[in-house]
Amino acid sequence: MRPTGRIAGCAFAILLTGCASFGAVDGVENLWREVPVGEFEKGVTTQADVLDRLGPPSQLINLKDQIVYYYLAEKTSGNGKIFIVWNKVSAETQYDRAIFFFDTDGVLEEFAYSKEEIPR
Amino acid sequence: MKPRRLRTTFRGLIAATTGLSGCAHIDQELGAPLAMEALGDVAEGSHYSAVLDRFGPPTKMSALPDGMAFLYEHVDLSERQYGLILPGEIGKWIKAVYASADAQVETILFVFDEQGNLRGADAQTWNADAGAGMSMTLIFSAGSFTDTEKYDSSAIRSLDWGKSLTMPLLVTLNSRQNLENGENGLQLTTNSGGIGQHTLELKTD
Numbered sequence: 001m002r003p004t005g006r007i008a009g010c011a012f013a014i015l016l017t018g019c020a021s022f023g024a025v026d027g028v029e030n031l032w033r034e035v036p037v038g039e040f041e042k043g044v045t046t047q048a049d050v051l052d053r054l055g056p057p058s059q060l061i062n063l064k065d066q067i068v069y070y071y072l073a074e075k076t077s078g079n080g081k082i083f084i085v086w087n088k089v090s091a092e093t094q095y096d097r098a099i100f101f102f103d104t105d106g107v108l109e110e111f112a113y114s115k116e117e118i119p120r
Numbered sequence: 121m122k123p124r125r126l127r128t129t130f131r132g133l134i135a136a137t138t139g140l141s142g143c144a145h146i147d148q149e150l151g152a153p154l155a156m157e158a159l160g161d162v163a164e165g166s167h168y169s170a171v172l173d174r175f176g177p178p179t180k181m182s183a184l185p186d187g188m189a190f191l192y193e194h195v196d197l198s199e200r201q202y203g204l205i206l207p208g209e210i211g212k213w214i215k216a217v218y219a220s221a222d223a224q225v226e227t228i229l230f231v232f233d234e235q236g237n238l239r240g241a242d243a244q245t246w247n248a249d250a251g252a253g254m255s256m257t258l259i260f261s262a263g264s265f266t267d268t269e270k271y272d273s274s275a276i277r278s279l280d281w282g283k284s285l286t287m288p289l290l291v292t293l294n295s296r297q298n299l300e301n302g303e304n305g306l307q308l309t310t311n312s313g314g315i316g317q318h319t320l321e322l323k324t325d
Contacts, residue, residue: 061183086144091148112173
């Protein structure tokens with residue numbers, strides 16, 4: 001085979017490749033990332049305030065003398081490189097969380113957001 | 121480029137591609153790596169707010185009879201697949217793939233007393249053989265051939281409240297021992313289902 005034919009063969013083989021990308025979002029909307037710093041205040045904010053601002057929590061946990069609202073958003077994204085003899089698929093799942101602890105009167109005691117954040 | 125050099129380059133390319141013949145690599149990372157080194161920053165007796173401040177909301181949490189527990193988890197799954205050439209005429213038509221998977225797991229557990237003060241904490245990292253499998257297909261595919269379900273189950277699973285009503289009978293009857301609703305204890309994601317309080321549910325498998 002002539003060199004030009006071989007080069008054409010190589011180019012054709014390289015072109016016989018594909019790629020893919022995929023993604024999914026699950027859980028609640030991470031509205032807590034839009035809440036200005038200082039709006040939720042320990043000892044002042046109530047369960048009603050949090051519900052009004054963020055909606056129903058993903059999970060409601062009953063401790064002995066506390067109620068916990070747990071918010072969770074999940075985003076999975078990935079990509080695939082499909083070649084003739086070698087393939088690679090990578091997927092990453094990100095979690096964005098917020099947690100609120102209320103006392104028996106429904107007043108905010110503690111809250112925290114995850115360091116990991118899903119961009120809005 | 122001179123023809124001789126071109127031939128050498130061409131042979132190198134062919135050698136490189138055939139050397140990787142029929143391979144696939146599938147990576148899956150669940151969540152962000154944990155700040156394992158920060159465990160030392162939280163002393164015994166610290167309030168749970170210090171843990172929240174340093175680590176953020178836990179992956180899972182549960183009420184305990186005399187306090188509560190936070191569990192943080194991170195799983196990194198890696199699966200490798202190798203295409204195999206079967207001997208004889210059948211090898212022309214059927215593609216065989218062998219796959220094996222490894223998991224790197226990080227966990228940190230915090231246990232608090234009734235006042236929310238840290239009673240104990242520990243962190244652990246380990247690598248596990250997450251399984252192996254083999255597939256024979258007519259065309260090549262890049263899907264997963266290993267059973268890594270117990271490693272890659274999503275944190276969202278605990279939000280499936282309504283699904284508990286459609287679970288197998290023994291699981292439904294055992295719902296008071298549910299480890300997903302945060303009120304009956306915790307279980308590592310990597311555990312198999314039917315252990316401890318859930319041995320009854322083994323009969324549904």
